[in-house]
Amino acid sequence: xxHTQTITKFIVDEFLPDVPAESLAADYDLLSxxxxxxxxxLKVIAWLEDRFEIAVxxxxxxxxxxxxxxAMNAFIQNxxxxx
Amino acid sequence: xxxxxxxxxxxxxxSFVESFSANARRFPEAPALIWRGExxxxxxxxxxxxxxxxxxxxxxxxxxxxDTEPIGLRCAxxxxxxxxxxxxxxxxxxxxxxxxxxxxxxxxxLFLRAGCARVLNVSGSxxxxxxxxxxSFSPDxxxxxxxxxxxxxxxxxxxxxxxxxxxDRFTDWAGAQFELGVGHSVLNFSPLSFDLCLxxxxxxxxxxxxxxxxxxxxxxxTAYLRDLLLRYDVELVQAVPIFYxxxxxxxxxxxxxxxxxxxxxxxxxSIAPGCLAQLPGLFPRARLYNLYGCTETNDSLLHEIxxxxxxxxxxxxxxxxxxxxxxxxxEDGTIRNGPGTGELYVSTPFQTAGYLDPPHQQSRxxxxxxxxxxxxxxxxxxxxxxxxxxSLTLVxxxxxxxxxRGVRTSIEDVERVLGSHxxxxxxxxxxxPDPLAGHLLHAETRRVPGxxxxxxxxxxxxxxxLPQTAIPSTFHIADDPLPRTATGKVDRHxxxxxxxxxxx
Numbered sequence: 001x002x003h004t005q006t007i008t009k010f011i012v013d014e015f016l017p018d019v020p021a022e023s024l025a026a027d028y029d030l031l032s033x034x035x036x037x038x039x040x041x042l043k044v045i046a047w048l049e050d051r052f053e054i055a056v057x058x059x060x061x062x063x064x065x066x067x068x069x070x071a072m073n074a075f076i077q078n079x080x081x082x083x
Numbered sequence: 084x085x086x087x088x089x090x091x092x093x094x095x096x097x098s099f100v101e102s103f104s105a106n107a108r109r110f111p112e113a114p115a116l117i118w119r120g121e122x123x124x125x126x127x128x129x130x131x132x133x134x135x136x137x138x139x140x141x142x143x144x145x146x147x148x149x150d151t152e153p154i155g156l157r158c159a160x161x162x163x164x165x166x167x168x169x170x171x172x173x174x175x176x177x178x179x180x181x182x183x184x185x186x187x188x189x190x191x192x193l194f195l196r197a198g199c200a201r202v203l204n205v206s207g208s209x210x211x212x213x214x215x216x217x218x219s220f221s222p223d224x225x226x227x228x229x230x231x232x233x234x235x236x237x238x239x240x241x242x243x244x245x246x247x248x249x250x251d252r253f254t255d256w257a258g259a260q261f262e263l264g265v266g267h268s269v270l271n272f273s274p275l276s277f278d279l280c281l282x283x284x285x286x287x288x289x290x291x292x293x294x295x296x297x298x299x300x301x302x303x304x305t306a307y308l309r310d311l312l313l314r315y316d317v318e319l320v321q322a323v324p325i326f327y328x329x330x331x332x333x334x335x336x337x338x339x340x341x342x343x344x345x346x347x348x349x350x351x352x353s354i355a356p357g358c359l360a361q362l363p364g365l366f367p368r369a370r371l372y373n374l375y376g377c378t379e380t381n382d383s384l385l386h387e388i389x390x391x392x393x394x395x396x397x398x399x400x401x402x403x404x405x406x407x408x409x410x411x412x413x414e415d416g417t418i419r420n421g422p423g424t425g426e427l428y429v430s431t432p433f434q435t436a437g438y439l440d441p442p443h444q445q446s447r448x449x450x451x452x453x454x455x456x457x458x459x460x461x462x463x464x465x466x467x468x469x470x471x472x473x474s475l476t477l478v479x480x481x482x483x484x485x486x487x488r489g490v491r492t493s494i495e496d497v498e499r500v501l502g503s504h505x506x507x508x509x510x511x512x513x514x515x516p517d518p519l520a521g522h523l524l525h526a527e528t529r530r531v532p533g534x535x536x537x538x539x540x541x542x543x544x545x546x547x548x549l550p551q552t553a554i555p556s557t558f559h560i561a562d563d564p565l566p567r568t569a570t571g572k573v574d575r576h577x578x579x580x581x582x583x584x585x586x587x
Contacts (some may be wrong), residue, residue: 016538016542018558019538023539028539033408033539034546036301042505
């Protein structure tokens with residue numbers, strides 16, 4: 001599974017259990033779509049850190065890094081390259 | 084200190100604006116705000132406020148009566164926003180400061196209802212000195228300044244106008260009670276539109292202290308919050324339970340003690356006992372308080388928590404603040420004097436004269452049930468138990484209201500909004516206690532036959548109709564009818580049980 005698929009599966013399992021994974025577009029705005037609120041964001045970040053073995057610096061907890069599945073994917077790629 | 088606060092209550096209230104201006108003259112270089120690591124001095128903040136005031140005046144059109152119309156403020160937290168509010172206070176203009184996370188059409192409706200001639204965003208360009216050719220300020224205790232909104236979750240929040248006198252009296256009490264003065268730092272966690280800011284921002288600025296502003300976008304970032312507390316030697320903290328939950332989370336390196344903090348205020352309900360028990364260790368030199376209030380009345384009851392007993396049972400609500408009357412009223416409208424449960428009525432020196440929309444008030448602002456005094460009492464809607472020893476604890480609501488992340492949310496309102504979705508045949512919303520959020524909402528729904536409605540589209544619908552905290556955390560969309568009791572009512576207990584089973 002690609003990172004994008006893995007992230008999509010997590011988001012769907014966690015927040016949209018009745019939604020088929022393929023119907024969640026990678027560029028869907030999860031924050032303004034009401035899928036993830038600020039508490040949900042903490043959950044997502046904890047999962048990303050754990051699943052992809054990256055450390056999210058507090059400075060990076062800017063909502064824009066986690067607004068869409070694609071943004072999360074880009075964030076992981078960057079974090080891994082930097083490591 | 085309670086005696087100082089009580090004595091203070093006997094004196095005429097000091098004007099907020101006069102006190103702030105005096106601070107800017109006497110301690111111009113003292114920090115008034117900390118924002119994104121930078122201090123803003125009293126001189127600087129005062130200059131920005133005067134500048135904003137001049138801008139306000141310029142924008143006034145035509146006859147003098149126009150500048151008495153309320154102004155709408157759409158301000159996220161920033162020094163510019165605070166300067167703009169100061170400008171309104173200096174000008175004795177009333178201004179509506181709604182929660183910025185409300186849906187757009189709700190905001191528009193509120194500005195309309197409040198009669199706001201203009202709605203201002205913070206431009207952020209105000210800087211530089213300007214000459215003060217504006218009319219001089221003279222206190223008017225009856226003038227309405229702040230107009231806050233109740234955190235009613237849907238439809239239209241109620242507008243709560245506060246008079247200059249109410250704000251002056253409150254900021255006098257809070258300053259004396261929590262020993263605020265020049266050089267004292269206070270953390271501001273809440274959004275600018277919350278009533279809690281009357282203590283952590285406006286009381287602090289009245290008394291020459293320094294407000295350490297938490298950036299809303301980083302408000303759930305534990306390391307950032309810890310850093311603010313340590314770096315700026317914060318002495319007073321007032322926040323909703325989630326703040327303390329974040330600080331006491333065990334899974335991160337949690338060794339810091341905040342020794343500078345002298346006063347820690349929790350705001351009532353639903354702080355988890357486990358979290359509360361950790362507060363004395365986290366704030367080893369602080370006195371801990373439970374402070375009860377509502378937007379309509381501001382703070383009303385205060386209880387100092389014994390740190391050695393912080394973990395036991397429901398927190399007492401405490402004693403009425405100086406000048407505050409509190410009553411327990413039975414369902415039949417009679418006063419309950421002894422132990423037992425009743426609705427809490429309060430009357431405070433800080434309360435609103437009533438909602439802006441008169442039709443809302445009749446049921447909520449009432450005379451003393453026995454006519455024992457001429458005060459106006461606010462029916463809080465909180466069910467409160469008086470114990471044998473006279474102490475009061477919260478037991479629930481007379482209506483379907485819960486707090487989600489510190490925001491009072493009406494379950495019935497959320498149900499009504501969801502029920503307006505054309506694809507939903509049945510809706511029930513239940514509140515699930517949650518250690519972090521206080522409560523989380525779960526929506527159990529049945530869609531109409533043939534509908535393809537799913538959580539994604541339903542959440543999108545909610546975003547347009549509900550403030551963020553009122554959007555249920557979880558949805559279950561089914562094609563089967565909701566469980567009902569023998570009398571035909573939706574069986575909420577069953578829904579909670581089903582929901583819990585699905586989670587495990």
